[in-house]
Amino acid sequence: MVRINCRLKERQKDEEIFYQAEKYGLDLSECEEIICLRPKNSGILVASSVENLWSEVCEECYLLSRYKDILLKWDKFNFLVESVLEKSDVCNRKQEAIQLMERMLLRKEEYLWIEEAGCPILLYKGKDTCYNVLNLFAEQMGDAFLRAGQEVEYFDVEKEGIQGMGRLLGRHFRAVIGMQTNLFSVKMEDGTFVHDYIKGPKFDIVFDHPVWVKFFIEQSPENFYIVTHDINYVNFIQRYFGKKTYWMPLAGQIPKTQVLSNIYDITFVGSYVPYWEEVLLIHAMPREIRFIANRFLLALRKNTNLTAEEALYQVYRQSGYVPSDEKFLEMLRELRRAYACAIHYFRSRTIQVLLEAGIVIDVFGSSWSASPLCRYENLRIHPDITYEESIKVWQQSKLSLNSMSWHKGGFTERMANIMLCGTVLVTEDTSFLKGRYTLGKDILVYRLDELDKLPDLIKFYLADETARKEIAENGRKKAREFATWDVRAEEFINKFLESKLSSKD
Numbered sequence: 001m002v003r004i005n006c007r008l009k010e011r012q013k014d015e016e017i018f019y020q021a022e023k024y025g026l027d028l029s030e031c032e033e034i035i036c037l038r039p040k041n042s043g044i045l046v047a048s049s050v051e052n053l054w055s056e057v058c059e060e061c062y063l064l065s066r067y068k069d070i071l072l073k074w075d076k077f078n079f080l081v082e083s084v085l086e087k088s089d090v091c092n093r094k095q096e097a098i099q100l101m102e103r104m105l106l107r108k109e110e111y112l113w114i115e116e117a118g119c120p121i122l123l124y125k126g127k128d129t130c131y132n133v134l135n136l137f138a139e140q141m142g143d144a145f146l147r148a149g150q151e152v153e154y155f156d157v158e159k160e161g162i163q164g165m166g167r168l169l170g171r172h173f174r175a176v177i178g179m180q181t182n183l184f185s186v187k188m189e190d191g192t193f194v195h196d197y198i199k200g201p202k203f204d205i206v207f208d209h210p211v212w213v214k215f216f217i218e219q220s221p222e223n224f225y226i227v228t229h230d231i232n233y234v235n236f237i238q239r240y241f242g243k244k245t246y247w248m249p250l251a252g253q254i255p256k257t258q259v260l261s262n263i264y265d266i267t268f269v270g271s272y273v274p275y276w277e278e279v280l281l282i283h284a285m286p287r288e289i290r291f292i293a294n295r296f297l298l299a300l301r302k303n304t305n306l307t308a309e310e311a312l313y314q315v316y317r318q319s320g321y322v323p324s325d326e327k328f329l330e331m332l333r334e335l336r337r338a339y340a341c342a343i344h345y346f347r348s349r350t351i352q353v354l355l356e357a358g359i360v361i362d363v364f365g366s367s368w369s370a371s372p373l374c375r376y377e378n379l380r381i382h383p384d385i386t387y388e389e390s391i392k393v394w395q396q397s398k399l400s401l402n403s404m405s406w407h408k409g410g411f412t413e414r415m416a417n418i419m420l421c422g423t424v425l426v427t428e429d430t431s432f433l434k435g436r437y438t439l440g441k442d443i444l445v446y447r448l449d450e451l452d453k454l455p456d457l458i459k460f461y462l463a464d465e466t467a468r469k470e471i472a473e474n475g476r477k478k479a480r481e482f483a484t485w486d487v488r489a490e491e492f493i494n495k496f497l498e499s500k501l502s503s504k505d
Contacts (some may be wrong), residue, residue, distance in 0.1 A: 021067075037074075122173045125155070144488065225496070226246070267393055278340050281337045295315045299311040300342040305408065366383050368381045391421060441471065
């Protein structure tokens with residue numbers, strides 16, 4: 001893997017070799033490709049313009065500071081200083097170069113800005129939850145960063161514990177990235193945030209509705225950003241928490257195994273949760289909360305295009321009461337039972353509609369054994385499967401169903417993976433798809449308020465192999481172009497680390 005510091009242009013290759021020399025203890029004789037250390041009369045030091053020459057000066061000032069110990073060991077420190085001064089004199093900016101050199105040697109802002117792009121990206125791993133999916137996301141994103149020329153480190157809080165974060169203090173990272181983690185909220189004994197002592201921008205990638213991780217967002221260090229796959233969540237966080245938030249759809253992995261033959265007509269990989277248990281919990285709530293919860297749930301069921309916050313707005317608007325932002329957030333968190341009830345109801349109802357139409361559907365998740373839908377002979381229940389096993393299932397499916405957890409403007413890894421497996425994605429509608437994927441060409445889409453149309457859609461494409469394979473291939477090509485972790489890693493670097501934050505945002 002070649003490590004690249006993209007904030008160096010004229011001396012990027014030199015910096016790569018310096019870094020290898022530092023890492024592996026190389027001698028000067030093994031680093032003859034370093035251009036800035038070649039004899040001045042070689043002609044190689046001649047820049048194409050004064051502007052380029054000044055760029056060399058600036059970048060060599062950085063190299064002087066960053067690799068001072070190596071240069072002294074090689075007895076080349078004074079050589080490079082003299083070279084820098086000679087070039088700056090040609091540019092008529094010698095005094096400016098001396099001042100820049102001093103600031104670089106003192107590790108001032110100019111130095112830290114360039115250094116950051118060559119620092120490792122730190123990724124957090126944690127609890128083995130949700131079938132280890134969050135840890136897999138961290139690893140897949142990390143592998144993509146490596147392929148993009150970034151150095152990557154991991155911190156596994158389950159293995160090292162919170163106290164293990166002490167080894168990170170004072171270090172500089174290009175980015176510190178967590179997968180919906182509470183680590184950014186950890187504090188020192190004096191009440192300051194641990195991450196205020198770790199240099200570099202911090203990003204927490206949030207998958208659920210932001211209100212469920214309210215504390216993590218509110219209790220956060222400096223230089224902290226939220227990343228989320230749903231554009232509605234971006235607006236919500238900025239509106240209620242005032243945190244800088246960036247939008248990044250999730251991504252999938254290109255399968256490593258060969259294309260497998262289809263043995264399933266339509267599959268669904270996911271758990272069954274009895275929604276009526278949530279209903280019982282709603283009935284047990286205090287009367288004033290239960291009153292709002294029932295109307296909130298009704299609003300979600302009557303208008304399935306509403307986000308959770310829009311549904312609650314509607315409830316309050318109809319009651320004539322306008323709560324403060326703080327009260328609104330408190331109530332939205334209190335209504336998580338009703339929110340979950342709507343999600344689980346529509347997931348179960350979607351499967352039921354297909355079963356009632358006589359469509360054979362294979363579901364993967366032992367929890368379906370406790371579902372009332374077991375009475376349908378055309379429901380085939382399989383045990384729980386790992387992430388890797390789900391990839392194989394999707395490769396063996398003609399179509400695969402995706403149910404959103406009320407992400408009305410999101411794009412999930414399941415959607416990407418189904419397409420990357422060369423399977424027709426049949427997904428609940430989301431505003432993200434508009435203008436990005438063509439319905440009936442790249443993917444198939446259904447609406448929760450029009451579930452009665454879903455069986456005919458499924459039957460048509462199960463019967464038309466040519467049309468089905470065309471959609472599967474179109475979806476696969478588009479997902480490979482726009483929805484892999486390699487694509488996301490490049491976007492993360494270019495949009496967040498360079499474009500968004502390059503102005504010291």
